[in-house]
Amino acid sequence: PRVLFSPSPSPPEHPPLLLMLENGLMEDDSDGDVEGHGDRAADRTTPNTRRGEKSVCESESTWVNNKTTAIDSHGERVTIIPQIQTMTGALKQYFYETRCRRPDGQSGSSRTRGAGARSAAAGVAGASCLGVDKKQWRSECREKQSYVRALSKDAKNKMGWRWIRIDSSCVCVLLSRTNQG
Template identity: 40%
Template sequence: LEPPLLFLLEEYKNYLDAANMSMRVRRHSDPARRGELSVCDSTSEWVTAAEKKTAVDMSGATVTVLEKVPVPKGQLKQYFYETKCNPKGYTKEGCRGIDKRHWNSQCRTTQSYVRALTMDNKKRV
């Protein structure tokens, strides 16, 4: 499963921008060099509408996510970038960076609305 071409082109542009920076600027802009870690570990992946059959629209109704989007020269697959809490990734005390004496830390997957081509139960797209 690969991301859409548009995202691949953006990654290549970012790579070219990074190649033009001096070594000092690159060293200070790389978070891995500073030892930074996310507060809660997560996993991210591209999923298609074939894996996401239904969704909830902004009015709370359950809709069917269309696997392919019609375009003038055929059809395109819909891709969604999904980030979830990594159940194996966090420390045994919970998420990092929280004082365990005062706070109960845990990773919670949240949801957000994204644009997608869908069909309701009356077959309206």
């Protein structure tokens, strides 16, 4: 559900339907119909707070319409085909990506890692995770990737469907302080 071909020149306003259901942003009634699609806008920049839950790493999800390259399942860089021509018109290829929220004042394209990240607010890209005991653990919020099928071309200009990696979540990585030398 993270890849979409659409005739629209701009990406959809909402996340993919299945992701909205999984994240509790929509109600799924007993007859299989989904209620409320489009009825309320989801704020994808705030952590999920249902039932008192709080994420240890904040994430942001968005439709990406300007992806030009990616890494395929063989570790090769491929070029993303931005749109295809069909008999009924052009279809644009969109990707729904989830990344760690950037510290305030940083653009979404920079990747914060290392010593400079330690001074950043907790729970964002490259910083320590929220709610982790800093005496026992070193932690860091990092993006993880998933494979999706996308139309692309390789270095030999061969076009086809390939498995490519896209950012799909923001997770907390823990390292024990007791095992350090």
